[in-house]
Amino acid sequence: MTDEVKKLAEIVAISDRIVFFGGAGVSTESGIPDFRSVDGLYSQQWDYPPETILSHTFFEKKTEEFYRFYRAKMNCLSAKPNPAHLKLAELEEKGNLYAIVTQNIDGLHQIAGSKRVYELHGSIHRNNCMKCGKFYGPEAIFEGEGVPKCECGGVIKPDVVLYEEGLDTAVVDGAIAAISSCDTLIIGGTSLNVYPAAGLIRYFRGNSLVIINKSPTQYDSNADLLICENIGEVFSQI
Secondary structure (H helix, E strand, O other), X not given: OOHHHHHHHHHHHHOOOEEEEEOHHHOHHHOOOOOOOOOOHHHOOOOOOHHHHOEHHHHHHXXXXXXXXXXXXXXXXXXXXXXXXXXXXXXXXXXXXEEEEEOOOOOHHHHHOOOOEEEOOEEEEEEEEOOOOOEEOOHXXXXXXXOOEOOOOOEEEEEEOOEOOOOOHHHHHHHHHHHHHOOEEEEEOOOOOOOOHXXXXXXXXXXXXXXXXXXXXXOHHHXXXXXXXXXXXXXXXX
């Protein structure tokens, strides 16, 4: 165990209201590729850039092509929680962790057992008919072909925030309240380049800011503790 990990363990032990703010790097160790790394979705070749395909405009104009990409690249139902997910759920159960704010849409925090999770960008596990509002699980999307339709005839849309769409106000408000009231904010697996999500950490007024990320972030100089290691490996040691 490195000195940095030992320091993290000490911070966690004396904190009783931790908030964890996580990004794609939390789930890469579960086999889910991130978007912006060398091997991520943004480096792969499609007829359109992923940013274009995952936009509200594209969804409306080329719905079938959207779902072809979505089924091919966003299906992570077979992924399992890794040590980071499991440790965070354990810390919540013990009373150290107050909430998780995540940019991920895979639902792995909940699968691991976490209860208070603010999903800024939505979840593949929630899908609704755009006409009648009926709820559907992920199987309605991933096990079908073409454009998924409700029994009423409406298109079923994933509860995932697309480009050009705003974040859910209630989720953002909950995340802000959690971050602004916590004593320790642990940021992990995110480049902090995606806004408005990354801007939420400016609400932190607590004692300890911890950043765990393999690459530098713009907030590194503000951190009380900086750990440049795989987040799963770090959490497996505390």
